[in-house]
Amino acid sequence: ASESQFHHYRDLWVFHFGSKRWEKVQAASGVPPTSRSGHRMVLQKKHLVLFGGFHDNLSECKYFNDVHVFSLEERIWKKVSIVGTPPGPRSGCCMVPLQDGRILVYGGFCKEKKSGASRKKDAEEEGKTMADMYILAPEKHDETMSKWRWMTVKQIGFKPCPRSGISCTPIPNTNKILFFGGVQDVQDDTNDSDDEDDDEIGNFYNDLYSVHVENERATWSKIELSG
Numbered sequence: 001a002s003e004s005q006f007h008h009y010r011d012l013w014v015f016h017f018g019s020k021r022w023e024k025v026q027a028a029s030g031v032p033p034t035s036r037s038g039h040r041m042v043l044q045k046k047h048l049v050l051f052g053g054f055h056d057n058l059s060e061c062k063y064f065n066d067v068h069v070f071s072l073e074e075r076i077w078k079k080v081s082i083v084g085t086p087p088g089p090r091s092g093c094c095m096v097p098l099q100d101g102r103i104l105v106y107g108g109f110c111k112e113k114k115s116g117a118s119r120k121k122d123a124e125e126e127g128k129t130m131a132d133m134y135i136l137a138p139e140k141h142d143e144t145m146s147k148w149r150w151m152t153v154k155q156i157g158f159k160p161c162p163r164s165g166i167s168c169t170p171i172p173n174t175n176k177i178l179f180f181g182g183v184q185d186v187q188d189d190t191n192d193s194d195d196e197d198d199d200e201i202g203n204f205y206n207d208l209y210s211v212h213v214e215n216e217r218a219t220w221s222k223i224e225l226s227g
Contacts, residue, residue, distance in 0.1 A: 008035035008055050012070070030077025033068045038091025042103060044138075046072045047145045049103060051136070054091040054110075061125075063089035063110045067136065069145055084150030087134045094168045098175045098213060103136040104153075106179075106211075109164045127185065131162040133218055153213070157220035160209055171210075178223075179209045 010032055012025040033039070039053030048070040054063045065086050069078045087093075093108030111125040133155055139147035160166075163182035170177050184203040208223040 006056065006058075008037050010035040025075065027070070027077050028075050030070075030079065032077050033066070034064075036064060038109075039064070040093055040095035040105075042095050042097045044097045044101065044103060045145060047078075048072065049136070049145075051095055051105060052087075052090050052093055052108065054089075061111055063091060065089040067148065071145070078144070078146045080146050080148060082136075082148045082150060085152070086150045087132065088130070090130060092164055093130075094166055094177075094179070096168055096170050096177050098135075098170065098177075099173060100175060101138060102213075104177065104211075104213060104218075105134045105136060106168075107131050107133075107162070107164065107166065129162045129164050129185065131159070135213070135216065151216050154217045155220060156217065158209070158222045159220045160205075160207065160222075163205065175213045177211045177213070179211065181205050181207070 012027070012032070014023050014025055015021075016023060033050055033053075034055065036053035036055050039050055041048055041050040043049075050068040050070070051066070052064050054061060056062075065088060067080055067082055067086075069080050070076070071078060087105055087108070088110065090108030090110045094104070094106040096104045096106075098104055108130050109127060110130070111127050114124050114126055133153040135151045135153055137149050137151060138145055139149060160179070160182070161184055163184040166182035167180045168177055182205050184205070186201050186203055208225060210221050210223055212219045212221070
């Protein structure tokens with residue numbers, strides 16, 4: 001497909017395993033997120049919680065850091081209020097539900113305008129891979145999942161290098177997460193080509209890490225495997 005055919009969606013679907021059919025979800029009320037790609041969504045207490053993403057209309061690429069909550073029981077998009085300092089706009093981050101009801105957000109990718117550059121050309125933007133960590137926590141005693149708080153997380157231990165495309169999964173019945181792999185984009189200063197796409201090379205990884213989250217602190221550990 002050509003760039004002109006690239007399209008961002010804003011629809012929501014459910015797959016019924018019993019009847020093996022797809023159903024387009026029509027929300028009873030509320031405002032859905034704007035059309036986007038690269039966002040993340042997790043399930044927490046019969047609610048879908050969506051964060052981030054980007055929208056590219058060929059003339060401008062915009063990254064998001066908004067949060068949206070969809071009730072699976074009521075089938076409505078809820079109006080949410082959030083306190084605290086949110087993560088910067090990003091796509092492709094890791095978003096993991098924790099056992100205690102909170103949600104961990106780690107890393108991601110965005111494009112930022114180079115210092116001193118105008119907004120006319122994509123070449124004047126540069127990609128940024130992030131390695132910061134946040135917790136999105138529902139306010140205590142709020143069963144509606146409509147009041148949240150952002151908190152920054154202090155990371156300690158054996159951290160991986162900044163990378164994107166990491167796979168992650170929570171370990172059941174714990175506040176631990178496993179992280180695997182990813183890719184680190186490295187500027188190639190030895191390439192004399194004028195092609196912007198050739199100036200970056202990717203280092204791919206197959207290492208495994210665990211993160212244990214306690215309050216607002218996360219401890220990284222590298223897991224050594226045999227075989």
